[in-house]
Amino acid sequence: MHSTTLEVFAEIDGIGSASGLFLHEDLLYIIGDNSGYLNEYNIKTKKLRKIQILFDQTLDQLENIPKPLKPDFEILCQHGDKLYILGSGSTPKRNLMIEFDLKMQKVFQKDLTETYSLLKSISIIDDQNFNLEGAIFTGNEWMLFNRGNGIDAKNGIFNIQGADLTKTKHAGFNPFKLPNIDHVESSFTDAVLVKNEIFFIATAEDTKSTYADGEILGSFIGSINLQTLKLTFSNKISAKHKFEGITLLNQGEYSTTFLLCEDRDSEELKTVIYKLILNH
Template sequence: MHSTHLEVFAEIDGIGSASGLFLNEDLLYIIGDNSGYLNEYNIKTRTLHKIQILFDQDLLQLENIPKPLKPDFEILCQHDNKLYILGSGSTPKRNLMIEFDLKTKKIIRKDLAKTYSLLKSMSKIDDHNFNLEGAIFTGTTWLLFNRGNGTDGKNGIFKIHKADLKNIEQVSFYNFKLPNIDHVESSFTDAVLVKNEIFFIATAEDTKSTYADGEILGSFIGSINLNTLKMTFSNKISGHHKFEGIALMQQNERSTTFLLCEDRDTEELKTVIYKLVLKY
């Protein structure tokens, strides 16, 4: 059995539509789905530093980029000293990947349009149901989490045995049935690897579109065994929040503590970071 405790950890001005995060000692990295910046927030000094990662001259603004043009950075994951920021692939404008080196601050851009096209083809997921919202990179293997909030409800995990996402040849897709609220199935919104356990978050949103927002019915946390890709548990953690990012904060024998970020689907440049304690 598991129990959860949710509380506000920080309120940060200057960040809107938070969709992914990663904690590195005192530095919390946060990405927004409609922004051209990577946000670096010091949890001790409560100071915010913005790192520009988009340099598209066609964009008139780098905050609150209009929906048809936004890169839809839904994914922020980490391996070694690099952060990986990925677009959802839900429209042709959302196929960009950014690699950011935490030590050298070097930025590498990659176009994943070819990769995303291959993922859709091999899994038989059409354009209207392809919507990546989470990723885990082990150094040799990628796990990409498709959010099943389209008409076909295609929740699932792409498993790719290759480090370079731009040049893949084979992929496996694993379908998942997630818990529902009022007959609305929840869908993956992010995931993080802790040892050999994948912790995921999922939201039940009353919509059949990967583009249009709907009524938020609640969110879950759960886990999946890394080796078998079988779900081990799920717990409801909220009845009204749309959590879109999860990061490990700490773990001991009795509990695991995460930080969560919420996309409130507004243009306000303010985000709330939550602390979730999962007790065993």
């Protein structure tokens, strides 16, 4: 049996619609789904640095890109010295991947349109139900988490062998059933690998659209066995928050602590980072 404690970790001005995060030593990297910046927040000094990752927008638009044009960066994951920022693929304008080299501080852009088309084809997920919200990269394998908040409720995990996502030729898809609230199935919003366990967050949102927002009914944390891809446990952690990003803060003998970010679906440039303690 697991128990959880949720508390505020930090409040940060200057970031809106936070959708993914990754902690590297004292630096917390945060993306927003409607922003052309990668945010670097020092949790000790509380200083915020903005790193421009998009260059085809005017500077005044970069902080709050209009919904029809936004890249919908829902995924931030890491391997080695690189951060990977992926669009959700829920519209044709959301197929971009950004690689950010932490050592060289350089930005590389890649187009995932062909890969996303292949994933839709092998999983029989149409454009209205394709919505990637989490990823794990091990260096030679990708796991991409589809959020089943479309009308078909297609939660699932894509497995892709190989390091270069733009050269994907084969992929597997594992449909996944998640807990529900008031007959609304929750759907993946992010995931992180801790040793041999996949920890995920999921939200029950009363909508049948990957584009339009709905009423938030609650959020869960859970884990999936890496080898079997079977659900190990799930715990409801909030009745009102829509958590969209998870990263490991620390792990001890009796507890694992994560940081979470929340997308409040507003244009206010302020975000709250939460600390979630999971007792084993």
